[in-house]
Amino acid sequence: MRKRLLNWDFWTLVTVLAAAVFGLFLIYPLFSLFASSFQDPATGSFTMKNFIRFVERKYYYQSLINSMWVTTCVTLLSIIIGTALAYFMTAFKVKAKGSVEILVIISMLSPPFIGAYSWVLLGGRSGVLTRFLSDLFQTEWPSIYGFSGILLVLTLKLYPFIYLYVAGALKKIDASLIEAAESLGCSGLKKVATVIMPLIMPTVFAGGLMVFMNALADFGTPMLIGEGFNVMPVMIYSEFINEVGGQANFAAAMAAMMVMITSAIFLLQKYAVNKKSFTMSSLRPLQAKQLTGWKNIVMHAGIYLLVLVSVIPQLTVTYTSFLKTSGQIFVPGFSLNSYITVFDNLALAITNTYAYSFIAILAIVLLGMLVAYITTRRRNWLTNIIDTLTMFPYIIPGSVLGITLLLAFNDEPLILSGTATIIIVSLVIRRLPYTLRSSSAILYQISPSVEEASISLGASPLKTFFKITAVMMIPGVLSGAILSWITCINELSSSVILYTGGTRTMAVAIYTEVIRASYGTAAALSTILTLTTVLALLLFFKVSGSKDISL
Amino acid sequence: MSVAIHIEHVVKRYDQTTIIPDLSADIQNGEFFTLLGPSGCGKTTLLRMIAGFNSIEGGQIKFDALVINDIPTHKRNIGMVFQNYAIFPHLTVRENVEYGLKLRRLDKAAMRQKVDDILRVVKIEEYQDRLPERLSGGQQQRVALARAIVIHPSVLLMDEPLSNLDAKLRVEMRGAIREVQNQVGITTVYVTHDQEEALAISDRIAVMQAGVIHQIGKPHAIYTRPYNGFVSTFIGHSNLFRGRIKIAGSEKYVVFQDGYQVEMDNLGPVADGQEVVVAVRPEEFSVQETGLSCRIHSRVFLGKYVNYTLTFAPDMLVPNQPAIEFSQDLGHAEKIFELGDSVTLRPNKAKINVFTADQSANLIKDVKQYA
Numbered sequence: 001m002r003k004r005l006l007n008w009d010f011w012t013l014v015t016v017l018a019a020a021v022f023g024l025f026l027i028y029p030l031f032s033l034f035a036s037s038f039q040d041p042a043t044g045s046f047t048m049k050n051f052i053r054f055v056e057r058k059y060y061y062q063s064l065i066n067s068m069w070v071t072t073c074v075t076l077l078s079i080i081i082g083t084a085l086a087y088f089m090t091a092f093k094v095k096a097k098g099s100v101e102i103l104v105i106i107s108m109l110s111p112p113f114i115g116a117y118s119w120v121l122l123g124g125r126s127g128v129l130t131r132f133l134s135d136l137f138q139t140e141w142p143s144i145y146g147f148s149g150i151l152l153v154l155t156l157k158l159y160p161f162i163y164l165y166v167a168g169a170l171k172k173i174d175a176s177l178i179e180a181a182e183s184l185g186c187s188g189l190k191k192v193a194t195v196i197m198p199l200i201m202p203t204v205f206a207g208g209l210m211v212f213m214n215a216l217a218d219f220g221t222p223m224l225i226g227e228g229f230n231v232m233p234v235m236i237y238s239e240f241i242n243e244v245g246g247q248a249n250f251a252a253a254m255a256a257m258m259v260m261i262t263s264a265i266f267l268l269q270k271y272a273v274n275k276k277s278f279t280m281s282s283l284r285p286l287q288a289k290q291l292t293g294w295k296n297i298v299m300h301a302g303i304y305l306l307v308l309v310s311v312i313p314q315l316t317v318t319y320t321s322f323l324k325t326s327g328q329i330f331v332p333g334f335s336l337n338s339y340i341t342v343f344d345n346l347a348l349a350i351t352n353t354y355a356y357s358f359i360a361i362l363a364i365v366l367l368g369m370l371v372a373y374i375t376t377r378r379r380n381w382l383t384n385i386i387d388t389l390t391m392f393p394y395i396i397p398g399s400v401l402g403i404t405l406l407l408a409f410n411d412e413p414l415i416l417s418g419t420a421t422i423i424i425v426s427l428v429i430r431r432l433p434y435t436l437r438s439s440s441a442i443l444y445q446i447s448p449s450v451e452e453a454s455i456s457l458g459a460s461p462l463k464t465f466f467k468i469t470a471v472m473m474i475p476g477v478l479s480g481a482i483l484s485w486i487t488c489i490n491e492l493s494s495s496v497i498l499y500t501g502g503t504r505t506m507a508v509a510i511y512t513e514v515i516r517a518s519y520g521t522a523a524a525l526s527t528i529l530t531l532t533t534v535l536a537l538l539l540f541f542k543v544s545g546s547k548d549i550s551l
Numbered sequence: 552m553s554v555a556i557h558i559e560h561v562v563k564r565y566d567q568t569t570i571i572p573d574l575s576a577d578i579q580n581g582e583f584f585t586l587l588g589p590s591g592c593g594k595t596t597l598l599r600m601i602a603g604f605n606s607i608e609g610g611q612i613k614f615d616a617l618v619i620n621d622i623p624t625h626k627r628n629i630g631m632v633f634q635n636y637a638i639f640p641h642l643t644v645r646e647n648v649e650y651g652l653k654l655r656r657l658d659k660a661a662m663r664q665k666v667d668d669i670l671r672v673v674k675i676e677e678y679q680d681r682l683p684e685r686l687s688g689g690q691q692q693r694v695a696l697a698r699a700i701v702i703h704p705s706v707l708l709m710d711e712p713l714s715n716l717d718a719k720l721r722v723e724m725r726g727a728i729r730e731v732q733n734q735v736g737i738t739t740v741y742v743t744h745d746q747e748e749a750l751a752i753s754d755r756i757a758v759m760q761a762g763v764i765h766q767i768g769k770p771h772a773i774y775t776r777p778y779n780g781f782v783s784t785f786i787g788h789s790n791l792f793r794g795r796i797k798i799a800g801s802e803k804y805v806v807f808q809d810g811y812q813v814e815m816d817n818l819g820p821v822a823d824g825q826e827v828v829v830a831v832r833p834e835e836f837s838v839q840e841t842g843l844s845c846r847i848h849s850r851v852f853l854g855k856y857v858n859y860t861l862t863f864a865p866d867m868l869v870p871n872q873p874a875i876e877f878s879q880d881l882g883h884a885e886k887i888f889e890l891g892d893s894v895t896l897r898p899n900k901a902k903i904n905v906f907t908a909d910q911s912a913n914l915i916k917d918v919k920q921y922a
C-alpha cells in the first residue's frame with residue numbers, strides 16, 4: 001500500500017497529463033472524424049454511403065490516384081537529387097560549401113506555397129519567364145500548372161530533407177570502412193554501390209517517408225497551381241468548405257481514408273527499416289577529395305544550378321514585394337507600397353503569427369522535454385502508448401488534423417472553434433514531434449548515472465530533472481525546437497481550416513491574398529515571413545555553435 | 552554519522568527471474584566492505600538496492616536500526632561513486648563538489664571550507680575551476696570521490712570505480728581511495744570483479760556468485776582458508792586433487808590417488824575413508840625427494856617466479872580444471888626445469904585445504920563461512 005502511494009510521484013503525474021493531452025486533442029478528435037465519416041448527413045444514422053460515393057465517382061477517386069502518383073514522383077525525384085547532392089558535397093571538395101548548405105536549408109524552410117506562387121509569377125500564363133521564352137522561341141512554354149508544376153515545386157522544396165538526412169548519415173560512415181573495401185580490391189562506382197549505398201539505405205528510407213508524407217499532405221501548392229489536377233487535400237478542403245452547416249460527413253470520410261493510407265504506408269516503412277537497422281558512429285569521417293578537370297567543373301555547375309533554381313522563388317518574391325503597385329496592379333518602378341498596405345491592413349495577422357507561435361513553442365518545449373523523459377526513462381505500457389501516439393502527427397495531413405479538431409470541438413461541452421486556442425493546439429500537436437524526437441535523442445546520450453549521482457547527493461528526482469537533466473538536454477531540445485518554431489510560423493494547411501477573421505495568421509493571409517490576386521501584399525508578407533525564418537535560423541546557428549539541425 | 556548496514560534475507564526479482572534469492576550480510580560501522588564476484592553475479596544489483604535505485608522484493612536493509620526499504624534514495628544520505636564517474640558536464644569541478652552541499656543549505660563560509668578541504672584531500676585543487684570534460688580519467692575519478700564524500704554520507708557506495716582506468720592508474724587510485732576512506736572513517740561498500748583489487752583494498756570481502764554469498768571474511772582468511780571450492784578457485788589459483796581420509800589411531804592423513812599421504816593436524820571432524828578434494832595453491836608445492844610425481848608441460852618466466860603447468864595422471868585430479876600450476880620462487884630455486892622433465896612436488900601440509908567431495912565446505916578446523 002505504502003508503495004502504491006510512493007509511486008504517485010511527479011512523473012506519474014506527467015504521464016497521466018500527457019495521456020490526457022493526447023487523448024483529448026488527438027485520439028478524441030480522430031475518433032470524432034471516423035464517427036462522422038460513417039454518419040448519414042441527413043439522418044445521422046450509421047452508413048457506408050460516404051465511402052461508396054467516393055469510390056463510385058471518378059471525380060473523387062481520381063484525386064486519390066493523382067495524389068499518389070504525384071507524391072510518388074516527388075519522393076523518387078527528391079531522393080535522387082537529395083542523395084546525389086549529399087554524396088557530392090561529402091565526398092568531394094565543393095567551393096562555398098557552407099553557403100550552399102545554408103541556401104538549401106532556407107529553400108526548405110519557406111512554406112511551399114510561396115514556391116508555388118513565385119513559380120506562377122515566373123512561369124504562369126503571364127509570367128516573366130513565360131513571356132520572355134515565348135518571345136524568344138515563338139513557341140509555347142510548357143505549362144507550370146497541373147502535374148508538372150506540383151512536381152517541380154514540391155521536389156525543389158522537399159529534396160533538402162533528403163539532403164540533410166543523407167549528409168548526416170554519410171558523416172557517420174567511418175573512413176576505415178571505405179579503406180577496408182579498397183583493401184579488398186573494390187573501387188570507384190563499385191565502392192559506392194556495395195558499401196556506401198547499403199549503409200545509407202535506412203536513412204534514405206526514413207527521409208523518403210518524411211518527403212512522402214509532406215508531399216501527400218501539402219495543400220497550398222496544388223491549391224495554387226494544381227488547376228484541373230485535383231489532389232486529395234484540396235478535395236477534402238473544398239468539400240469541407242462547401243459542406244458548412246452540415247456535419248461535413250463526406251469530407252470526414254475522405255480524411256479518414258487519408259489517415260488509413262498514411263498509417264499503412266508508415267507501418268510498412270517501419271517494418272522494412274526495422275528489419276535491417278543498425279547504428280553507426282565514426283571516429284574518422286570520410287575526407288573530401290579534390291576533383292580535377294571537367295569532372296570538377298560539371299559537379300560545381302550542377303550544384304550551383306540546383307541551388308539557384310531552389311532559391312529563385314525566394315528571390316522572385318522578394319523582388320516582387322518592392323514593386324510599385326496601384327491597387328492590385330503592378331505599375332513600373334519600385335516602392336514600399338506593399339509593405340505599407342500590409343502594416344495598415346494585415347498587422348493583426350503578423351502579431352497573431354508570432355503570439356500563437358510563441359505560446360505554442362513554450363508548450364512544445366515543456367511538453368517535449370517531459371514527454372521525452374517519460375518515454376525514455378520511465379518505460380511502462382502507458383508511456384509506450386504515448387510514445388506511439390506522438391508519431392501520429394507525422395502522418396496526419398495538416399488539413400485532416402484541422403478538420404478533426406473542428407469536428408471535435410464544435411459543440412458542447414468544449415467549444416473551441418474560432419478561437420486562438422484551437423489554432424495553438426493544432427500547432428502544438430503538429431509540431432511537437434520535432435522537439436520530442438531531438439529531446440529523446442539527447443536523453444539516450446545522457447547516462448542515467450548522472451541523474452542517479454544527483455539523487456544520491458540528496459536532490460529529489462524532480463529537482464534533479466530541472467537542475468541536471470534539463471540543463472544537459474538543452475542543446476538537443478534547441479535543435480528540434482528551431483524546426484518546431486520555423487514550421488509553426490509557416491503553418492498553413494491546418495490553420496486555413498481553423499482560422500476566422502480575428503485569428504488569421506501570416507501564412508493564411510498570404511494564401512488569401514494570392515487567391516484575391518493581391519500579389520504585392522502577398523509578396524511583402526512572404527518576405528517578412530522568410531526574413532524571420534532566416535533570422536531564427538541564424539540565431540540558432542550562433543547560439544548552438546553548429547550547423548546541424550536535427551530532423 | 553556513519554552507520555552499520557544490516558542486510559537481512561533480501562530478495563531481488565525482475566519479473567519472473569530471481570537474481571538474488573535470499574541474501575544476508577552485516578557490514579560494520581566504518582569498515583571497507585567489498586562485494587567480489589564474477590560479472591553478472593548480482594553485485595551491482597545488491598549495491599543499487601542499498602542505494603535505493605532498485606526496489607527490494609523481500610527482506611529488509613537497515614542502516615543501524617532504521618529500515619530503509621521505503622526511504623527514497625535522496626533521503627538516505629548516501630554517497631555514490633559510479634563506474635563512469637557521472638560527473639555533471641555543465642558544472643565546473645568545484646560546482647560538482649558543491650552540488651550536494653548546496654542542497655543541504657550550508658552557509659557560504661562553511662561550504663567553502665568543506666570544499667577546500669576535500670579538494671585538498673583528493674588532490675584536485677588546481678583543477679577546481681575547470682569543466683570536467685578537460686580532465687583525465689583519474690582526475691574525474693577524484694572529483695567523483697570528493698563529490699560523494701564531502702556531504703558526509705552515512706555510507707559510501709562504489710560500483711567498479713576503477714574499471715575504466717589503465718592498470719597503473721588503477722593501483723594509484725586504489726591507494727588514494729583507501730587513504731581517503733581511512734581519513735574520513737566512513738562505512739564503504741565497494742563492488743569489483745577484480746580479485747587483486749579486492750584483496751588489496753578491503754577490510755572484509757564478500758565473495759558472491761549467482762546471487763549468493765559464498766564467504767565473508769578478511770582478505771587473508773579468504774585467500775588462505777577459502778570456505779569452499781568456488782572461493783578457492785575464484786580467488787587466486789587452486790589445483791584440486793582427489794583424495795581420501797585415513798585415520799590411524801590419533802593420526803589423521805589425507806591420501807592422494809597415487810598413495811602418497813600427508814599427515815594433517817588441523818582437520819575438523821572427518822570419517823575414515825571419506826572422499827575429499829585437496830586444494831593446493833601453486834606456491835604451496837616444493838620440490839622434494841618424496842611427494843607427487845608429474846611432468847612439466849609448459850613454462851612461463853615471470854621475473855620473481857617461474858610458473859609451470861603440470862601433467863598428472865588423469866585420475867589424480869578433479870576433472871575439468873583449466874590448468875595445474877606450480878610456481879617456483881626464484882629466490883630459493885636450485886634449478887629451472889625444462890619441458891618434459893619429471894619432478895616430484897610435495898604439498899605444504901600447513902597450507903593446503905581439504906574440502907568435502909562436493910567441494911561445498913572446508914574440513915579444516917575452525918574455517919568460518921561468515922566472519
Ligand SMILES: Nc1ncnc2c1ncn2[C@@H]1O[C@H](COP(=O)(O)OP(=O)(O)O)[C@@H](O)[C@H]1O
Pocket residue numbers: 565570588589590591592593594595596597
Ligand atoms: N533491469 C534488469 N532487468 C532484468 N535483469 C536484470 C536487470 N538488471 C540486471 N539484471 C540481471 O541481473 C543479473 C545481475 O546483474 P548485475 O547486478 O549487474 O551483475 P554484476 O554487477 O555482478 O556484474 C544479471 O544476470 C543481469 O542480466
Ligand SMILES: [Mg+2]
Pocket residue numbers: 594595596
Ligand atoms: Mg556491475
